[in-house]
Amino acid sequence: METWxxxxxxxxxxxxxxxxxVVAMYxxxxxxxxxxxxxxxxxxxxxxxxxxxxxxxxxxxxxxKEEIIPTMANRTLFILGPSIAMxxxxxxxxxxxxxxxxxxxxxxxxxxxxxxxxxxxxIFAMVSIGVYGIMLGGWAxxxxxxxxxxxxxxxxxxxxxxxxxxxxxxxxxxxxTLSLKEIVDQQQGWHWNIFYQPLGFLIFLVCAFAETNxxxxxxxxxxxxxxxxxxxxxxxxxxxxxxxxxxxxxxxxAAVIATLYFGGxxxxxxxxxxxxxxxxxxxxxxxxxxxxxxxxxxxxWIRWTLPRFRYDQLMNLGWKGFIPISIANIMVTGxxxxxxxxxx
Amino acid sequence: xxxxxxxMPQDYIPIMIQSFIVLGFVLTTMIMTHLLGPLRKxxxxxxxxxxxIEGMGNARSPxxxxxxxxxxxxxxxxxxxxxxxxxxxxxxxxxxxxxLDMLLFLGLLLLGFIYIVFKGALKWDNS
Numbered sequence: 001m002e003t004w005x006x007x008x009x010x011x012x013x014x015x016x017x018x019x020x021x022v023v024a025m026y027x028x029x030x031x032x033x034x035x036x037x038x039x040x041x042x043x044x045x046x047x048x049x050x051x052x053x054x055x056x057x058x059x060x061x062x063x064x065k066e067e068i069i070p071t072m073a074n075r076t077l078f079i080l081g082p083s084i085a086m087x088x089x090x091x092x093x094x095x096x097x098x099x100x101x102x103x104x105x106x107x108x109x110x111x112x113x114x115x116x117x118x119x120x121x122x123i124f125a126m127v128s129i130g131v132y133g134i135m136l137g138g139w140a141x142x143x144x145x146x147x148x149x150x151x152x153x154x155x156x157x158x159x160x161x162x163x164x165x166x167x168x169x170x171x172x173x174x175x176x177t178l179s180l181k182e183i184v185d186q187q188q189g190w191h192w193n194i195f196y197q198p199l200g201f202l203i204f205l206v207c208a209f210a211e212t213n214x215x216x217x218x219x220x221x222x223x224x225x226x227x228x229x230x231x232x233x234x235x236x237x238x239x240x241x242x243x244x245x246x247x248x249x250x251x252x253x254a255a256v257i258a259t260l261y262f263g264g265x266x267x268x269x270x271x272x273x274x275x276x277x278x279x280x281x282x283x284x285x286x287x288x289x290x291x292x293x294x295x296x297x298x299x300x301w302i303r304w305t306l307p308r309f310r311y312d313q314l315m316n317l318g319w320k321g322f323i324p325i326s327i328a329n330i331m332v333t334g335x336x337x338x339x340x341x342x343x344x
Numbered sequence: 345x346x347x348x349x350x351x352m353p354q355d356y357i358p359i360m361i362q363s364f365i366v367l368g369f370v371l372t373t374m375i376m377t378h379l380l381g382p383l384r385k386x387x388x389x390x391x392x393x394x395x396x397i398e399g400m401g402n403a404r405s406p407x408x409x410x411x412x413x414x415x416x417x418x419x420x421x422x423x424x425x426x427x428x429x430x431x432x433x434x435x436x437x438x439x440x441x442x443x444l445d446m447l448l449f450l451g452l453l454l455l456g457f458i459y460i461v462f463k464g465a466l467k468w469d470n471s
Contacts, residue, residue, distance in 0.1 A: 009358045017365065066381045071390045072402075083370050090366040094359050114358040117351035121429065122359075143392045144403045155411050158418040165425040172432035179351075232393055237377035241370075312468030315414070319466045323421075327454055330428070331447065334435070338443050341436060 008109045013094075016113060020093055024247040025055040027296060031247075034300040062240035070233055072142040081137025082234065082241035088130040089248040095119040096255050097181045099265050099285035102278055111265075111285060112181060119180035120168055123256060124161075127211060130249070131157050134213075134220065137242070138230035149229030152311065153213060153220030159315060160210035160217075163322035167203040170326070170333045171260060184264035188271070194261040199329050201261045203322055208253040210318070212246060215303040219311055254295035255288075262291050413465055424453055 029044065029051070036043025044051035069078055099111030116122055131154050138150020174196050175183050187193060194201045210217040221229030228234075231242045258264060265284035273280060309317070392403065431438065431446050460466060 006357070010361060013358055013362055013365070017362075017369075063377050063380050065377075066384065067378055068389065070392050071387075072392055079374065083374060086370050087363075087366050090369070091359070091362060094362050113362065114355050115351075116355055116359075139404070141392070142403045143394075145393070147403050147407070151407055151411050155414045158422075159414060162418065162421050162425060165422070166428075169425065169428045169432045172429065173435050176433060176436055178429070178433060227393065236381050237373055240377075241373070315466065315468055320461060323457065324454070327450055327457075331450060334443055334446070337435065338440070 004107060005109075008107070009113060012109070012111065013113050016093060016098065017090065020090065020248060020251060023251050023292075023296075024244055025059065027247045027250060028058065028243075029055050030296070031300050031303075034297065035304050038301075038304045059240070062237045065236040067236040067238070068233070070142065073233065074140040074142070077136045077140035078233075079238070081133050081135075081140060082231075082238045082245070083133075084136065085130060085133030085245040086241040086248075088126045088133065089245040089252070092123055092126040092249070092252045093255065095122050095180055096252070096259055097184050097264060098288065100281040102281050104278075110181075111281065115179060115181045118178050120172070120178045120260075123252075124165065124168075127249075128161065130245075133242075133245070134230050137234070141230075141233035143233050145226045145228070146230050146232045149220045149222075149226045149232070152226075153230055156213070156217065156219060156314060156318070157211055159318040160207040160322070163203055163318060163326045164207035164211065166323070166326035166330060167197075167200040167207065168260075170200045170329045171197050171204075173330070173333050173337055180259050180264075184259055184266060187263040188266050190268050192261065192263040192266075197261065197329075197333070199325070200333075201257075203326050203329070204261070205257060207322070208257060209299070209302070210314075212249045212253055212299075214246075214250065214299055216306040216308050217314060218303075218308060219314060222308060250296060250299055251292065254292045254299065257295055258288060258291040264288055410468065417460060417465065420456075421453075424449075 032054070033043040033051075035041075044054040047053040047057045069075055094113045095116050097110075097112040097115070102109045102111060134153045134157075135150050138146040138153070141147070171183075171193060172178060174193065175186055177183060183193070209215075213220050219229075220226075221231065226232070231239055234242060265281075265288040267284065267287045270280060270284060273283075275283070394400070427449070428446070431442060435442065
């Protein structure tokens with residue numbers, strides 16, 4: 001790798017990190033505003049115009065709060081838990097292609113931090129490590145609510161990971177590659193994967209809700225029975241890390257869904273516009289972010305619309321509902337592709 | 345093949361850099377919040393939160409074996425899902441043979457799944 005390439009990658013990496021943090025910050029604001037809108041309230045409106053400085057105020061408050069580590073807790077693991085949650089959340093976004101290629105002074109710069117040939121597997125690996133953050137935090141607290149919350153979270157996440165993995169396999173059957181960049185490039189024009197994998201998309205979407213512990217699957221932090229779930233004992237920025245990691249995960253899953261099923265930075269008629277290549281690339285990235293924001297809105301919309309599942313319903317849906325359906329989806333996809341190759 | 349030359353081990357360098365940056369960020373934030381917040385410890389405050397009731401014993405007591413069973417089943421199924429990735433990527437090259445083999449594999453997987461369902465491993469309430 002040449003020096004300028006590495007340098008551009010590092011700059012781009014910082015830009016993406018900053019965007020991720022800002023989007024996650026403003027997701028907390030957006031969530032409260034969306035909730036307020038749906039419940040006919042005003043939502044945060046005191047800090048700055050329209051309450052736009054609310055996330056900053058919240059962040060500052062988190063920093064200035066007292067850090068409490070219970071005497072019964074395991075100190076090392078107690079600190080390690082939220083750190084792992086945050087680290088994995090921030091590392092997931094590396095492989096997502098945020099845009100096409102920019103040409104600056106003869107150098108082609110790809111708007112993707114790392115184009116791995118196993119991009120999807122990398123995301124899965126990171127998401128799986130994220131379970132440890134919750135599990136360790138809940139166990140280390142030495143609190144019954146926290147332990148129950150973390151055990152619930154772990155079994156929920158691993159159960160839905162299976163169906164998610166199988167939904168991805170059906171997608172990989174149609175694309176034939178695990179690189180996210182190649183998957184996006186295949187979806188030019190209207191060839192979005194959602195039209196080829198509608199069932200797979202539905203499974204993936206529901207599993208993404210379960211993986212990010214969002215309502216209606218927010219049983220790990222179900223206030224009515226478990227106080228705060230796995231983060232009951234946490235305070236100051238350690239609590240902030242758990243909450244923040246959830247919003248980052250939501251942003252990243254929205255980005256992954258947009259990449260895999262909604263054409264990423266492609267939009268119809270992209271190549272027909274009489275514009276400069278660089279302008280088109282930036283336009284594509286803007287469209288990609290619009291798709292992501294719509295999906296984040298969908299996450300919030302569903303959270304404030306649907307009630308929470310009961311735990312046995314959740315497990316039944318995951319194991320007896322989605323796993324057979326996703327196996328059937330793989331088989332049907334395989335048969336269709338095979339006969340399409342054979343006869344056309 | 346084209347794709348073999350396109351992907352290199354140095355693709356992972358940005359990920360390494362990102363890991364260092366993220367670790368640095370997490371560490372500094374953790375130290376900052378430790379230094380910035382007030383420290384007014386008291387014995388009652390550092391006890392575990394139990395809804396106002398006096399804490400009773402250790403929380404790390406045994407919990408339902410169902411969770412453990414789910415974890416074991418997850419490991420079994422996840423390994424099988426991992427086997428499918430290479431097949432899915434090379435699906436078009438493998439042709440009829442590969443497809444039939446995988447159908448057999450999926451059929452066996454489904455049989456195992458039906459077995460655990462009828463065995464009641466996924467039943468959450470015993471009523």
